[in-house]
Amino acid sequence: MSAVQTIEVSQAEADMRLDRWFKKHFPHIPHGRVEKFLRTGQVRVDGARAKGNQRLEAGQIVRVPPMPEPGAVKAEAPLTREDAAYARSLVIYKDADLIALNKPHGLAVQGGSKTTRHVDRLLEAFGKGDERPRLVHRLDKDTSGVLVVARTADSARRLARLFQTRDVKKVYWAVALGVPAPHVGEISGFLKKSGGAEGDRERMVAARHGEEGAQHAVTHYSVADHAGRRVSWVVLSPETGRTHQLRVHLAEFGHAILGDGKYVCDIPTPEGLSRKLHLHARRVEIPRPGKPPVVIEAELPVHMSETFAALGFDFDAAGPAEEALG
Incomplete structure (x- = not known):
């Protein structure tokens, strides 16, 4: 086992994610163990706790806890x-x-x-x-x-x-319980991690402006179609990218996403539909200097396709709903 190390981030490593930086310097350490080091505060950047997705700057000092030697860690088997x-x-x-x-x-x-x-x-x-x-x-x-x-x-x-920087346009499709009113709008507010039990670290809750850990979150939504008042197909465009943002926003709005066991509302789930989460990153548009943006679309997963068919949702409604988002 090595001693505690402090390593300076080089210019070539500037803007690298911390977890990628760690993998570069200590390729024999499994990702799960790195996440545990971060979660318990054993890895620090300039003396502060850090997350794996933090972008590093040249000259920053990364504290690395004692590491097992390469031979002491079982290497991952090659990909089958x-x-x-x-x-x-x-x-x-x-x-x-x-x-x-x-x-x-x-x-x-x-x-x-x-x-x-x-x-x-x-x-x-x-x-x-x-x-x-x-x-x-x-x-x-x-x-x-x-x-x-x-x-x-x-x-x-x-x-x-x-x-x-939010320059990538993201469009999600969700099946929500009930029908949001109005049919087009914006959901905004502050979110923070709940600080709950060990097994629920990633749960997000509504917060007040100025509260420790609170981050502003904005989601634009449009109802594309609905099956009576029970279930609706909602098109979502997040302006910010907070953890579980879309799931929290719809649940707080009173229209939780079908199949979401973590963020719920008072509307019961209709019988006969899949209980898997019905949230799909449908499209991204990535800008390119001097060229048209790259537009990438993903087909629905089987469980959502089956739900769309069972509820009779009209795919032609996607265009007007997305146009309503602006």
Whole structure:
């Protein structure tokens, strides 16, 4: 076991995510253990607690806790041929800068102590070392749809900035309980992590302006279609990108997303419909200097397609609903 280390971030590592920086310096340490180091405050940046998605600046000092030697950690087995084929089957777009996947419901973006099959692991199917694609944003495990990964370090920096600065237009489709009124509008307010039990660290709750940890969140919505007053198809465009933002906003609005067991409302779930989360990242539009934007769409997962068919939702309603978002 090594001693505590303090490592200065180099100029070449500027704007790199902390978890990627850690993987570069300590490739033998599993991602789940890195997440535990971060969660418990053992990894710090300039003396402060940090998250894996924090972007580093040149000259910052990263505190690294005692690390096991490379031989003391069991190396990950190579990606199986089946997993590599599965990863490639998810591709819906690629160019010199990025690869876009249609992430299935139930597939985590990154691993943990009990999660061994996840997108970050599957990216090995597209290259190793510097050729391995890099995550630039995330989706919840149970949210399906467009997930973009960068093919180079330069494109990772550019794409990450675009996602952070809200220059990427994102459109989600959700099936909500009840029918939001008015049919077109904006949901805004402050959100923060609940600070609840150990097993519920990622739960978000409404907060007041100025409250510690509170972050402003804005979601634009439009009802595309509905089945009586029981269920509706809602098109969503988040202006901000807070954890679980769309799920919290609809639940706080009184119209929780069908299949969401964490953020609920008083409207009962109709019988005969899938209990999987009905939230899908339908489309992203990525701007490019001097060129038209890259527009990427992902087909609905099976459980949402079946629900749309059962409720008779009209796909032609998507266009007017998205236009109403502005």
